[in-house]
Amino acid sequence: MEDALEWTKESEIRGEFCVIVEGNADVLNEDEEIWWIKISIKEHVEKVMSEESMSSKEAIKQVMKTRQLPKREVYQAYHEL
Numbered sequence: 001m002e003d004a005l006e007w008t009k010e011s012e013i014r015g016e017f018c019v020i021v022e023g024n025a026d027v028l029n030e031d032e033e034i035w036w037i038k039i040s041i042k043e044h045v046e047k048v049m050s051e052e053s054m055s056s057k058e059a060i061k062q063v064m065k066t067r068q069l070p071k072r073e074v075y076q077a078y079h080e081l
Contacts, residue, residue, distance in 0.1 A: 036066065041077035 004019060036044050041063060048059040056078065064074045 041067070041069070041074055042080070045074065045078045 039047070044063050044067070045056065045059045048054055048062050049056060052059070052062075054062070060071065060074050060078055063069075064071050067074070
């Protein structure tokens, strides 16, 4: 963003410009963050599987992204005896 502002100060601007800013995908909203903190990783995977009709493989990937954990950690927690 700073680069774009600096460019406008140093360049002759002709016409109109559109600036597209992407949101931060890593930030969780408060509602999303609250519900899964209180359950185990295994319970989280099972909940995603049942609510979203996903396979365990797909649910593990989603939980991994949501909790920002390594895939092997989520996989091991789900498959532990």
